[in-house]
Amino acid sequence: MAVYQDKTTGKYYFSCCYKDWQGERRRKKKCGFKFARDAKAAERDFLNQQYGASCMSFKALYELYIADCRARLKESTVISKDSLFQHSILPFFQRFDNIGSITPAHVRQWQNELLTKYKPTSCRRIHSQLSAIFNFAVKYYGLARNVACIAGGIGARKADSASYWTxxxxxxxxxxxxxxxxxxxxxxxxxxxxxxxxxxxxxxxxxxxxxxxxxxxxxxxxxxxxxxxxxxxxxxxxxxxxxxxxxxxxxxxxxxxxxxxxxxxxxxxxxxxxxxxxxxxxxxxxxxxxxxxxxxxxxxxxxxxxxxxxxxxxxxxxxxxxxxxxxxxxxxxxxxxxxxxxxxxxxxx
CATH class of the missing domain: 1.10.443.10 (Intergrase catalytic core)
Incomplete structure (x- = not known):
């Protein structure tokens, strides 16, 4: 694990070795970071993604999750899912550098903010996306528990009044x-x-x-x-x-x-x-x-x-x-x- 500075551009980059899913030894290099700390954080996230450590950042987990969705879901579905994350989930959770440190109390705090901004049906839909990404981390990357599930759901499946014309x-x-x-x-x-x-x-x-x-x-x-x-x-x-x-x-x-x-x-x-x-x-x-x-x-x-x-x-x-x-x-x-x-x-x- 090492971070270097490009003498030509003044930007930082990281270069590290890892084993891919077939056990082959490979090298990863990523450039263009303004600060050395950003390059180190990016390197840490990359390695956590490769080895499935539950200490990866929430943003790194999201990148893995949305990439998996792109491979399996219709593009229009992914666009809708990404929009919910960008507007309603990432602004709160992307500050966590370790998804294992997120607690049900954090989720409840986020839920309370959500309830002041959206209708009950929208709150339910957004919360289900948060629960889905934690389920993804539990199943594939060794996260111990789904804290969104422990915190409990919010919102309503159906609107209070029916929206239709006779x-x-x-x-x-x-x-x-x-x-x-x-x-x-x-x-x-x-x-x-x-x-x-x-x-x-x-x-x-x-x-x-x-x-x-x-x-x-x-x-x-x-x-x-x-x-x-x-x-x-x-x-x-x-x-x-x-x-x-x-x-x-x-x-x-x-x-x-x-x-x-x-x-x-x-x-x-x-x-x-x-x-x-x-x-x-x-x-x-x-x-x-x-x-x-x-x-x-x-x-x-x-x-x-x-x-x-x-x-x-x-x-x-x-x-x-x-x-x-x-x-x-x-x-x-x-x-x-x-x-x-x-x-x-x-x-x-």
Whole structure:
């Protein structure tokens, strides 16, 4: 272990030997440090990463964790995960040079700060990321315990109030929308339950106007360099969804305005999530109803199905969930709200 100064640039670098995962002896050199102490800290973190010592810094652990995520998860998922760490986790925990020194009390202190800044659902999501990185350290780098788990979870799985439109609210909102493309896109989202990325990735070949079906085989995902068409979120996301005649009629009317569309052409070319969010906000204000997110149209669709007696398995398959548990965790409370209707049904039997 040694740190040197580059006589030409005046910057510091470290150079050390280590054994890789195959037992081969290798040398690592990293340059460009302004101070010798920074080079020493970087060398220590590198060696800790190689040998799995639980005394590595939290920042070094994060670099290992996010690199592992990049190799295994979709790029859009990694971008979302990285954003949570950069804004809500690293500012507090990156000061720890030894992850073994982080205690449940430190986590509780961080949680208390979090609770003053974010909604309960966001707090739960952020805390789950902290717990995930400690689980990673326990499993692969010899950390003795997951202090986030010991400190306990925070937040709530679901928001206090449901964020969705009823069919009456949607009808009022859609009357406020002028552009036919916006009108068609929002109508398809409400009556199909598609994710926004799935809608924006649709091509003419994916829509069968005679059968009123939409086939989902891809999604529009955000990457570090922009948006790309990628495989859908899960294997079960590949599905064919039948839409009602009113949604199909709206979509047909919009497609009729396009100039000689080809099978490979995007149906909603030039449209994006921000545009839809802006249109929905204006429509909600104009209709005098609550403002919801674009993704909440998917929740609105699920609510519409469940409140009209749809089977949970059918709802799960239509939404493209990986399993019924996901559907129940998200929408189980809507089934619980049908208790009076179930009692009335039993009276009739």
């Amino acid at each position: 069919i009456e609210e949607f009808d009022k909102a859609i009357e406020q929308v002028q552009a036919l493309q916006d009108k068609a896109a929002l109508t398809v989202l409400f009556y199909s339950g598609l994710r926004v990325g799935e809608l924006l990735a649709l091509t003419m070949a994916d829509y069968d106007g005679s059968a009123n079906t939409i086939t989902v085989t891809k999604t529009l995902s955000r990457t570090a360099t922009g948006y790309v068409v990628a495989p859908p979120k899960t294997p079960k996301s590949r599905r064919t969804v039948t839409i009602p005649c009113k949604a199909s009629a709206m979509l047909n009317a919009y497609i009729a305005t396009l100039y000689e569309p080809q099978k490979q052409d995007a149906i909603f070319i030039g449209l994006n999530r921000n545009r839809l969010a802006y249109v929905m906000k204006l429509a909600a204000i104009g209709a005098g109803i609550k403002i919801i997110r674009v993704h909440d149209l998917r929740h609105s669709h699920a609510s519409l199905l469940i409140n009209n007696g749809a089977n949970i398995k059918a709802v799960s398959e239509r939404l493209g969930h990986d399993d019924i548990k996901t559907t129940l965790n998200t929408y189980g409370h809507l089934y619980q709200n049908q208790d009076n209707a179930l009692a009335a049904m039993l009276d009739k039997i």
